[in-house]
Amino acid sequence: MRAFPFLRVHRWCALVVAVGVFATAQAKDDAADRxxxxxxxxxxxVINADGxxxxxxxxxxxxxxxxxxxxxxxxGFGYNxxxxxxxxxxxxTQKPDGRKVVxxxxxxxxxxxxxxxxxxxxxxxxxxxxxxxxxxxxxxxxLRYKRTRKTALFPDEFTDFATTSLNPTEGYSxxxxxxxxxxxxxxxxxxxxxxxxxxxxxxVYRWDYVPTDKARPEQSAVAYTDYGQFLAVSTFxxxxxxxxxxxxxATVEVTPPVTELARELTAGLxxxxxxxxxxxxxxxxNIRYVAVxxxxxxxxxxxxxxxxxxRYGDCKDHVALLEAMLKAVAIESSPALxxxxxxxxxxxxxxxxxxxxxxTYVPSLDLYLDSTASxxxxxxxxxxDLDKPVLLTRTGELGRxxxxxxGRLSTELVFKVxxxxxxxxTQTSLAEGWRTExxxxxxxxxxxxxxxxxxxxxxxxxxxxxxxxxxxxxxxSNAPSFKxxxxxxxxxxxxxxxPIGVQALSRLGSLISQDVQALSAEKVRAQNFTCFTxxxxxxxxxxxxxxxNILALPKAVSLKGAxxxxxxxxxxxxxxxxxxxTLAFSHPQAVCSPEWFKTMQPMIEAMFNDLKSQxxxxxx
Numbered sequence: 001m002r003a004f005p006f007l008r009v010h011r012w013c014a015l016v017v018a019v020g021v022f023a024t025a026q027a028k029d030d031a032a033d034r035x036x037x038x039x040x041x042x043x044x045x046v047i048n049a050d051g052x053x054x055x056x057x058x059x060x061x062x063x064x065x066x067x068x069x070x071x072x073x074x075x076g077f078g079y080n081x082x083x084x085x086x087x088x089x090x091x092x093t094q095k096p097d098g099r100k101v102v103x104x105x106x107x108x109x110x111x112x113x114x115x116x117x118x119x120x121x122x123x124x125x126x127x128x129x130x131x132x133x134x135x136x137x138x139x140x141x142x143l144r145y146k147r148t149r150k151t152a153l154f155p156d157e158f159t160d161f162a163t164t165s166l167n168p169t170e171g172y173s174x175x176x177x178x179x180x181x182x183x184x185x186x187x188x189x190x191x192x193x194x195x196x197x198x199x200x201x202x203x204v205y206r207w208d209y210v211p212t213d214k215a216r217p218e219q220s221a222v223a224y225t226d227y228g229q230f231l232a233v234s235t236f237x238x239x240x241x242x243x244x245x246x247x248x249x250a251t252v253e254v255t256p257p258v259t260e261l262a263r264e265l266t267a268g269l270x271x272x273x274x275x276x277x278x279x280x281x282x283x284x285x286n287i288r289y290v291a292v293x294x295x296x297x298x299x300x301x302x303x304x305x306x307x308x309x310x311r312y313g314d315c316k317d318h319v320a321l322l323e324a325m326l327k328a329v330a331i332e333s334s335p336a337l338x339x340x341x342x343x344x345x346x347x348x349x350x351x352x353x354x355x356x357x358x359x360t361y362v363p364s365l366d367l368y369l370d371s372t373a374s375x376x377x378x379x380x381x382x383x384x385d386l387d388k389p390v391l392l393t394r395t396g397e398l399g400r401x402x403x404x405x406x407g408r409l410s411t412e413l414v415f416k417v418x419x420x421x422x423x424x425x426t427q428t429s430l431a432e433g434w435r436t437e438x439x440x441x442x443x444x445x446x447x448x449x450x451x452x453x454x455x456x457x458x459x460x461x462x463x464x465x466x467x468x469x470x471x472x473x474x475x476x477s478n479a480p481s482f483k484x485x486x487x488x489x490x491x492x493x494x495x496x497x498x499p500i501g502v503q504a505l506s507r508l509g510s511l512i513s514q515d516v517q518a519l520s521a522e523k524v525r526a527q528n529f530t531c532f533t534x535x536x537x538x539x540x541x542x543x544x545x546x547x548x549n550i551l552a553l554p555k556a557v558s559l560k561g562a563x564x565x566x567x568x569x570x571x572x573x574x575x576x577x578x579x580x581x582t583l584a585f586s587h588p589q590a591v592c593s594p595e596w597f598k599t600m601q602p603m604i605e606a607m608f609n610d611l612k613s614q615x616x617x618x619x620x
Contacts, residue, residue, distance in 0.1 A: 032214070033166040035068035036061050039140070041172040045160070049179050051152025051235070056089075061141045073135040075143070076111075077128045083151045089144040091130050096138045107131040153299055153352075154245040156235075161353025163230040164190070164209065166216070172209035174231060177202055182235055187348040190229025207231050219521040220529040222591060223343035225354060227527060232347035240396030242350040243337075246299060247393045250316070250335060252324045255305045262328035272331050273365050279325045280360070280378035281478070283371040287321060288312035299352075315358040318371045322360050334394035336361040336368065338385065338401070342530060344591055346389050346398075359385065361392055361399065368401050375441035377478070380405050380434035383532045387590035403589050404533040406433030411507045413540040419547050419619075421494035425468070427486040427508055436482045443484065444475050458509045459490055466490035494617060496548070501614030504554055504570065506538035506581040515583060516607045519600070531592040533585055540579040542615065549620050550577060554613035561603040562596060563587040568610050577615050583607075 040060040047053040061072060079086045091103035109129045132141050152158065162174055174191075178184055180203045186193070191207040198204075209229065217224060224230075236242045265282050266275040290312045301307075301316035304324035313321070319335045326333045339346075340357035347354065359381075360369040368390075373382040387403035410430045415423040431439040446454065455468040468488020473479065486508065494502050506512065515536070544550060553570040568581045587596075 032168050034168060035065040036063055036072055036167050038062075038167055038169040039171065041169065042175075043162075043173070044175045044177070045158075046177045047158050047179075047182070049156065049182065051149075051155060051157045053149045053152075053158060055147040055149075056144070057147075058144045059142070063135060063137055063139050063141065066137055069135050069137075072141060073132045075130050075132075077130075077145070077147075079126055079128065079147065081126050083149060085148045085150070086128050087146045087148075088128070088130060089146055091132065091141075091143045091145075093132045093134055094140040094142055095134075095136075101132075101134045103130060103132060107133060154236075154242075155248075157245060159232075159234040159236065159242075159351040159353075161230065161232050161347070161351045162191075163225055163353075164214075164228065166214070169209060169211070173206060175204060175206045176233060177204045178235075179203075183237070184233055184235060185237065185349040186231070186233045187351075188231045191231040205233075215526060218525055218527050218529060220518065220531075221342070221525075221527040222529060223339075223341060223354075225343050225347075226345050230347070232349050232351040232353065234349045234351040236350040239346075239350045239391050239398060243391050243393040243396040246335070246337070249300045250320065250393065252304055252320055252327065254324045254328050258304055258308060258321075258324045259328040261308070262325040265325075266329050272362075273367065275329050276326060276331055276333075276362050276365060276367060276369065277378040279329070280322055280369040280371050283318055283322050283325070284374060284378065286311060287318055287371070289318070289372050289374065290314055315372050319358045319360050322369065322371055326360075326362065331362060332364065333360050333362045334392045335359075336390040336392055336399065336401075338388050338390045340382075340384050342384070344388060344528075355391065359390075361390070375438045376434055377437035380437075383434075383530075383590070386532065404586070407435045407533065408432040408535040408537070409435055409439075409511055410537040411539065413505065413507055413538070414543070415490075415493060415541070416543045417494055417545060417548070419496075419545050421496040422489065422491050423493040424489050425487070425508070429484050429507075431482045431484075432480065436480060439484065440472075440475060440477070440482045443470070443472055455486060455488060459488075462503065462505065462508065463492075464490040465492055494548075496617075497619035498548075499551060499616055499618040501616055502542070504540075504577075504579050504613040504615050506540045506568075506579050510538060510581075510611075511536045512538055512581050512583045513611050515585070516604065516611060519597075519604050520608050522597075525594040525597045528591050528593055529597070530590060531585070531587050532590055533587060535584045536582070538581045542577040542579070544575045544577070544617060546575060547620055548575065548617050550575065550615065550617055552616040553577060554610070554615070557606065557610045559603050559606055561600050564600065564603065566603070566607050566610075568613075570613070570615070581610075 039062055040058060042058045044056045045053050063069060063072060077086055088108055093101040095101070109131070111127045111129060130143065135141065176184060180201055184205055188207060190210055190212060192210050194206040196203050196205050212229065214228065262279060265278050269275045269278060287307060288311060301320035302313060304321045307313040307317040307321045323333045336359050337355045338357050338359055339354050343354045360371065362369070368381055369378055370376065370381055370385055376382045381401060385401055386405065388401045390399045390401060392399050411427060413425065413427045415425050417423045443451065451470045452467065455470065459466050466489050468486050471485045473483045494500060515534070550572060553572060556569045557567065559566040563586050565584045566582070571578045
């Protein structure tokens with residue numbers, strides 16, 4: 001339903017297969033990004049019985065617009081040098097007159113993956129960057145490369161996942177050449193399969209992208225893979241087999257130091273839930289997250305002890321350490337593989353691509369924990385984790401995370417207006433549920449000077465100029481609620497003598513206003529979109545001086561819709577005006593449909609209009 005400015009989660013963990021240089025796309029698209037055209041994109045895999053493979057790729061991109069040069073003229077490949085070799089076979093810029101400007105060896109750079117900097121156990125992660133010379137509009141960038149996977153991501157298995165982007169594509173094909181006795185399972189939407197071809201001891205599969213009209217991604221829409229074109233292939237018979245392969249190399253050893261720490265952290269806690277939350281909280285706060293975009297390291301966690309010793313790791317390493325600590329206090333858990341993004345469905349075949357993150361599941365408590373979410377307290381999940389299918393690797397079963405959770409923000413705002421229209425203000429906000437730690441974490445991330453600038457920016461967003469100070473509850477607390485108080489002065493709340501309309505604010509930086517604006521960002525929707533449960537309560541008090549006459553107040557509004565209620569009221573007491581707004585959103589899923597949006601449009605418009613309401617005043 002809205003963005004969360006204080007929410008910081010590590011969106012892409014290592015559970016993702018590296019992709020090629022150029023994005024793939026569809027043709028015949030009125031909403032396409034036509035700054036480039038992908039004229040050719042062929043990918044040919046020759047896969048061995050042990051899951052290793054050779055990929056040969058050939059791509060040609062036509063530059064149609066100036067804006068595409070910066071992002072297209074330099075392309076990077078991520079790979080793991082301990083598992084892969086990556087060879088740039090040929091790369092050149094072809095001019096409209098046919099002249100070729102070849103990419104020299106000096107224009108192919110190898111860099112350490114930024115995610116690996118300062119993290120020795122991830123030092124095999126590399127990026128090879130191809131810099132095309134003399135790129136201009138009308139040029140074609142041609143690239144052939146060969147990637148050899150010496151060791152399979154999973155022994156004896158192979159998976160691939162392909163999808164499209166917004167650039168028009170004239171040709172896109174994927175070919176998989178496997179041993180004849182090795183089955184290949186596929187799930188696809190928008191790719192046409194050719195009849196498998198036979199060769200001595202081999203079987204060759206091919207899919208070609210079918211051009212189709214495609215609308216632009218709408219604001220807050222679910223991932224394109226939930227409704228658009230994709231191809232998923234896998235030699236795994238099902239997700240249970242994928243879970244078994246993950247588990248085979250994710251064994252957890254409970255060492256004496258891990259046991260000692262776990263018991264120390266849970267001393268005096270009487271329930272398994274309290275212990276699980278305490279251990280997850282310690283991992284969240286003490287194990288630095290290091291994002292890793294490498295291959296085998298993408299599915300094999302490091303030992304719990306090494307993660308504890310180094311005090312950093314990626315999502316799988318967080319899960320491994322937390323699992324060991326939980327086991328040390330007799331609580332069993334399982335890794336849960338999930339999409340941490342806006343994909344809410346998995347392909348029918350067990351392929352990576354959509355799965356890109358790992359969290360922890362405690363079966364005895366039916367509790368999901370994401371210790372990489374530094375701004376979310378244990379017991380809650382970051383919104384992108386909610387209502388997602390998960391693969392529980394211990395059992396091989398598919399589960400689902402909770403769809404809703406408590407998240408409330410209540411605010412009291414007071415303006416004391418003087419004869420010139422300036423005002424002193426005080427705003428007190430109380431966060432509860434998952435918002436508690438999110439707000440606490442967000443404030444901790446600001447320097448003191450930045451906090452004051454934040455207040456000034458908030459005032460400017462409402463057309464005000466002024467300053468203020470921020471006071472908060474203890475920032476190192478684990479309390480279930482968190483209070484903040486803004487106190488300051490605005491120089492131009494009311495442009496007296498009037499008559500003039502004063503914006504009927506119910507909160508500086510109103511979450512209700514942000515939610516309604518997010519809902520109204522699209523006039524028509526054709527795609528499902530995210531809509532998380534939330535509740536906001538905002539009350540404001542305008543204390544006008546005796547020299548100001550209150551001429552008119554807005555009318556109260558009460559709206560009830562499918563899973564949404566909105567109420568506002570405006571009351572006068574002497575020369576004081578009380579403004580109250582409440583927005584409660586309780587959709588049972590984290591995804592809303594275009595049909596739901598259509599029924600809500602009149603209510604959205606009414607809420608939007610109410611938020612523009614004004615109090616009319618004039619100096620006597």
